[in-house]
Amino acid sequence: MPGSGTRTFLEADHYEASLRQAQIEILIALSPKFKARLTWAELHDLQVLRCEEDFPRVAYVCLAPQLSFVTFPARSGLLQVWGGTELRPGEIVFHGRGERWHQSTPGSSVWNVIALDPVQFEQYGRALSGKPFSLPSERKILRPSPRDVARLRRLHAQVCRLAETKPKLLAHTEVARAIEQGLIETLVACLTGASMRADGATKRRHARIMIRFEEVLAEHLSEPLHTTELWELIGATQRTLRSCCAEFLGMSPIRYVLLRRLGRARVELRDADPDGANLLKLVRSFGFAELGRFEAAYRAAFGETSLTTF
């Protein structure tokens, strides 16, 4: 059943939870203040999302492997760093299945997402183009003809506007079908008539290191981790990791680890029961050895004391 809606978020973790429903895992690491607005429309076999974020942020994004994703910035001419690659105006990204990447945005940003069923899309692609058609297995940055991109943007914008103003109309089976078929046709045109660029070998190697970094963090975030241990676990030299982080995150690995810990701490502090929990113990469990250091970093990042959040 088609459905749609729009919602504004003031807390990063609520935003993360909403995106998770759309099969996108996102971990926002850097966001002193947070405000985002999510507009979504679920058509029959296709999902349309628009993520408007008011503040710069660094995030780690994981896509569900069962769906294919296409993303593109909403405003043409806006440069955005997409997994360490700057996106040029008029380009769209076709993501690989289950892709994971780091995305940092320099300011407020609006990114558009279309999620689709790969099997069905490939069938339509074959039918429309009359040629063998398969989705790229790895991330591809496409530069379709300006007409196709403009059409994709227009359709996407129309869907989002309907989701905001006339969700009832969008819930109509035939309207949803009309829009969906229009989007599929445009996407096939974008994919078949585009010049592609894929990431170079170095970039891909760096992206793998970053994913490994994230995997290590997922396991060891709550324990105090020495930097040498970190390199060893990742299997990269200090220099490589440093340059990877600068490229993908725009900060040092140590700072990124700190931010991730602080972000986690904030969520847990907010959700903790103020009567039953011990602040010191909690802080230890976030991987901070000293309460004083933690407090200072926390205040610098969020502008309030941990006790206030607690």
Place this chain on the structure above:
Amino acid sequence: MPSSATRTFTDPDIYFAGIRNLQIDGVITKRGEFRAESTRIDLHRLWMHRFDERLPRIMRITPSGKRSLILFATHPYQPNIQVSGIETCQDQIAMFGLDRPYYLRSSAACGWATMSLTPEDLGTVSEAIIGRPLTPPSFPRWTRPPAPVASRLLQLHEAAGHLAKTAPDILAKPEVARAIEEALVEAMILCLTEGHLDDVRTVHRHRASVMRRLEEVLTSTPDRPLYMPQLCATVGASYTTLRDCCQEYLGMSPKRYLWLRRMHLVRRVLRSADAEKTTVTEIATDYGFWELGRFAGAYRSLFGEPPSAALRRPRRHKSGRNHRAGVEIR
């Protein structure tokens, strides 16, 4: 019993829908006041028709399967008409098979005429005139007869049309009818046999089969809107192929054709719907139109009235679309 009749039409729907012997789907492709005139002349074995239309249109004709038909343009200076996507000049005569559907597309006002015989009669008369039987082709065939033979046929046909309009009672006399028929049949057979037979290229046959599949898909889902990806998947032809075919047969892109089809579906529902029970929005969205302002504008420029007017108008009596009002191509 020989007979003839002349009719004038101002409603394209009645014009297209009323054609009895054949199943005709037609679409007017340009805005304006529609006017068409048809003259039917039934002689003994030979049946004829003359048509005059004011607006360009596309017709898809499914023959009855009982008669073998030839078709030619009547006005010497009108733009060429397209028969199944193939440009047919003034001096060409198209001959059709018994049951394959075909398309007639005009780009301006046009006049055209048909003549038909049963396949048996065609065999007998051609055997008598040229000594060998003619059979209806399976794929449409184009002949370019020598100028004197062609102009004789045109003149005879026109004279018969004139007679049907001004003195139908004379035409109804069996002897007169027989004399006219004999002259016309002879001219027709000579045109078909003395002319230069134009080759139909393989690509035309291929496109004809694509169009047939396309129409099968369209007729199997008469009430549902269709869109390009789905259409390509069900027809089994790529967008490029469909675009080439539709451009040739219909003079428009398949997208526009599907859009026109949706507009006409909406119009049909609007005209038969009850204004008290439903709204334009409801009907338009049922057919996948969601930009309602744009839809209303497009509807207005296509049909010359806002959609709400079509809905509010009292429902037309069924007798208005009665087959008695129609013409017959045979």
